Amino acid sequence: MSKSIRIVRVVSRLTIGGPAFHVVLLTAGLDRSRFDSVLVCGRENPDERSLLDYAVAHGVHPIILPEIVSDFHLGPREVRAVCHLYRLIRRERPAIVETHTAKAGFVGRLAARLARVPVVVHTFHGHILNGYFGSSKTYLLRYMERLLAKTTDAVLAVSECVKRDLVAHGVARPDEIRVVPLGIELEPFLVSHKTRGGFRMELGLDGHERLVGIVGRLAPIKNHQLFLNAAALVRRAEPQARFVVVGDGALRSELETRARELGICDRVFFTGWRRDLPRVYADLDVLVVSSDNEGTPLAAIEAMAAGCPVVATCVGGMPDVVRHGETGMLVSPRSPQELAAGILAVIQDRGLRAGLGEKARPDMQRRFDKRRLIADMERLYTGLLAYKSRGREAR
Numbered sequence: 001m002s003k004s005i006r007i008v009r010v011v012s013r014l015t016i017g018g019p020a021f022h023v024v025l026l027t028a029g030l031d032r033s034r035f036d037s038v039l040v041c042g043r044e045n046p047d048e049r050s051l052l053d054y055a056v057a058h059g060v061h062p063i064i065l066p067e068i069v070s071d072f073h074l075g076p077r078e079v080r081a082v083c084h085l086y087r088l089i090r091r092e093r094p095a096i097v098e099t100h101t102a103k104a105g106f107v108g109r110l111a112a113r114l115a116r117v118p119v120v121v122h123t124f125h126g127h128i129l130n131g132y133f134g135s136s137k138t139y140l141l142r143y144m145e146r147l148l149a150k151t152t153d154a155v156l157a158v159s160e161c162v163k164r165d166l167v168a169h170g171v172a173r174p175d176e177i178r179v180v181p182l183g184i185e186l187e188p189f190l191v192s193h194k195t196r197g198g199f200r201m202e203l204g205l206d207g208h209e210r211l212v213g214i215v216g217r218l219a220p221i222k223n224h225q226l227f228l229n230a231a232a233l234v235r236r237a238e239p240q241a242r243f244v245v246v247g248d249g250a251l252r253s254e255l256e257t258r259a260r261e262l263g264i265c266d267r268v269f270f271t272g273w274r275r276d277l278p279r280v281y282a283d284l285d286v287l288v289v290s291s292d293n294e295g296t297p298l299a300a301i302e303a304m305a306a307g308c309p310v311v312a313t314c315v316g317g318m319p320d321v322v323r324h325g326e327t328g329m330l331v332s333p334r335s336p337q338e339l340a341a342g343i344l345a346v347i348q349d350r351g352l353r354a355g356l357g358e359k360a361r362p363d364m365q366r367r368f369d370k371r372r373l374i375a376d377m378e379r380l381y382t383g384l385l386a387y388k389s390r391g392r393e394a395r
Helices: 018-029 052-057 076-092 102-114 135-150 160-168 198-203 224-237 252-261 277-283 298-305 336-347 350-368 370-394
Strands: 005-011 035-041 096-100 119-124 154-157 177-179 211-215 242-246 268-272 286-289 310-313 329-331
Touching: 005 018, 005 076, 005 102, 005 370, 018 035, 018 052, 018 096, 018 370, 035 076, 076 102, 096 102, 096 370, 102 119, 102 135, 119 370, 154 160, 154 370, 160 177, 198 277, 211 224, 211 277, 211 298, 224 242, 224 252, 224 336, 242 277, 252 268, 277 298, 286 298, 286 336, 298 310, 298 350, 310 336, 329 336, 336 350, 350 370
Parallel strands: 005 035, 005 096, 096 119, 119 154, 154 177, 211 242, 211 286, 242 268, 286 310, 310 329
Antiparallel strands: none
């Protein structure tokens, strides 16, 4: 029997979101007769929910390196992170090092090349190359990513839109970037209708109200202020509408204050993090994504798999997930009027709601199921190693 292919997979942190689910499912789901994976990650910020319990439940026990943190600075801590990763990689002796997210991609790829790992892969789940920092730091980050791409055997993007952004920022040429969409566990969402009614009962709703929700960390990039501003407009047209904010973060108190200022605090539920998202989506009339930017929007995929219509800002990778007028509705970013109009169009038209949900569910199952992701990545790994082997034989 041939020796299994050893992979060290590095991600900045296991906070709730697409990258964390992605790396856990890959680590747990690869054919263990052919692949042997080790997952390495940093620690979450205090206001973030960790998915460590999710990883352990899937048989994945990550190695925690506290030096790998999400905020992007270049200093002694990053040097320590590279050194620790270098020693870990030398100990594990992988054939492949695979990195996810910006900080892990920086320290992980440097350590891998210093350790002379045969194959290095990096996945962009989004990027921080525009709109996150000042012009000088943004220029430096773009320059670093261009240099790192030259040392990377496979640069992956989770959507065509992310790929287009990377090309526009000069990270690599189009033929040097492969698109491998996100993969998640969709089964609980596909059968979420079996729990319908429970979440509304918990909120004290009688079933006649239209329930509009948003799911995700309470962070500036998600623009929950836009959601609340649109909610105030929706309430004027639909007094029976109710709104639910699922998630938590540093902005919670600020958002609760904003709901009071808008006069809708008695119509908005802040639930914090929930572990029963299929049950939540089953009772929403519409899920809203009000972000200023998105890589691959996990909440939208989950909701659509549950048959819940989505109204979202047309940013980042969102158009790669939601087909406007077919599987959801897209509106201009940062416009509460347009977002409110999109929400009202869905909650006031039962036929539209049903049609969007019916088309979205099979589309999500076909495109974002974890089995598709695992098959895609297994082919990628074996192809890259075969290519490297041929190169060595030719020398």
